[in-house]
Amino acid sequence: MLDVLVVDDDLRVAEINARYVEKVPGFRVAARAHCAAEALAALERTPVDLVLLDHCLPDGTGLDLVRRLREDGHGTDVIMITAVGDVDTVQAALRLGALHYLVKPFTFASLRTRLESYAALRRTVDRVGGRGPADQEQVDRIFGALRTAPTPSAPGLPSGHSEATTDLICDVLHRAGRPLSAVEVAAEAGLSRSTAQRYLRHLEQAGRLRLSLKYGDTGRPEHRYALIAP
Known part of the structure; x- marks a missing residue:
């Protein structure tokens, strides 16, 4: 089971995102946080596998939080979930090691696809295992596990609805x-x-x-x- 920390300043959005996570087999929500300080405190109490992270937080940005996590030695994986879609922010997230970047509003299917690709990544890394050097085929499998196929609109919703x-x-x-x-x-x-x-x-x-x-x-x-x- 993969533990997830949901970070969003909007309590309602955090609850919706948490419900989405709980609907995906193999994932559970370990904690919710609504600002960077709460997220840091939650990670100190309960280490998690993955953080679903909003960028716009009341006490800083999501990217600032990722930088702080890396400085403090947290290797927790991160998927950005934010309404901020400018190229500079996306590039900065990539450079800081975010595994995916999901722009709001999004469908459950979009999040599920990314969570499933993350689970596939974890399984692939576990299968490769070992402390020795990986060959190119193993490296390709690890990076390939993160690729996601485009997802169709949620069934029953008109075009443009999420x-x-x-x-x-x-x-x-x-x-x-x-x-x-x-x-x-x-x-x-x-x-x-x-x-x-x-x-x-x-x-x-x-x-x-x-x-x-x-x-x-x-x-x-x-x-x-x-x-x-x-």
Whole structure:
């Protein structure tokens, strides 16, 4: 079993990422952290195999945290999971030894593919084993284990929709326990109003949300959405 530390400053996103990890056989979440200091403390308490690391943290960047880990002698593997997609940051992550770089929003299938390739890497290294020099064939197998094939969009989702954002919106509605407007959902989820409306409309049409109308002083009804209990 491979132990994972999930690091994200957004509590809801960290919870979604943790649920994704737990759905992949052979992986379990050992801890969650929401800033660099919490991540360092968690690693001191419980060493893990892999860190799923956001770049934008309240007390520094994810790359600063990786540098600190290496300086402190932590050989923990890292997969970056962040909305930051500029080439400079990606290159810096590569130079610091990040095994993968996943740009938000992403689907469960995208994360699963990368976790599975990481597990394959660990198995390959274990099979090669030994302390002697590896030949070229063994080296090629180790590096080849990290290659991931492109993953299709999650089934049942329209083009441009991600499973992570869908789960985030459903989580917002679940926590609220009452119907919310698109404006309220957008504010809670950290999304634009248009994005929230697009996802809410799809979820309502898919039968996962109940739509109700609330009439205000202007006479124009406000659309409100609530989860339909399974």
